[in-house]
Amino acid sequence: MQVRRDDTVLILSGNDRGKRGRVLKVFPEKDRIIVEGVSFIKRHTRPSAQNQSGGIVEKEAPIHASNVMVICSKCGEPTRVKRRELKEEGRRHYTRACVKCGEVF
Ligand SMILES: [Zn+2]
Numbered sequence: 001m002q003v004r005r006d007d008t009v010l011i012l013s014g015n016d017r018g019k020r021g022r023v024l025k026v027f028p029e030k031d032r033i034i035v036e037g038v039s040f041i042k043r044h045t046r047p048s049a050q051n052q053s054g055g056i057v058e059k060e061a062p063i064h065a066s067n068v069m070v071i072c073s074k075c076g077e078p079t080r081v082k083r084r085e086l087k088e089e090g091r092r093h094y095t096r097a098c099v100k101c102g103e104v105f
Pocket residue numbers: 072073074075076077079098099100101102103
């Protein structure tokens with residue numbers, strides 16, 4: 001999955017199309033993410049220790065990672081990412097880079 005926690009993403013489909021938001025949580029095994037302020041669902045909850053009165057709570061629902069585009073923190077553009085090989089101390093590892101500006105972000 002291309003998306004990481006704390007990325008800013010552009011929403012490509014659904015009611016929130018065109019919105020931008022910060023990724024709060026990723027679920028790599030499901031390819032789903034939670035984006036701040038996007039895809040609110042209402043949940044009816046019972047009173048609990050955290051929420052004395054209970055009632056209706058609005059909460060972000062997970063959305064599929066294919067419905068968003070990562071916004072590059074270097075150039076500010078919605079972009080795809082490519083894998084980039086880095087060599088450090090003789091060891092090879094991979095990171096991601098923006099396809100538009102080529103920067104690692
Ligand atoms: Zn970029």
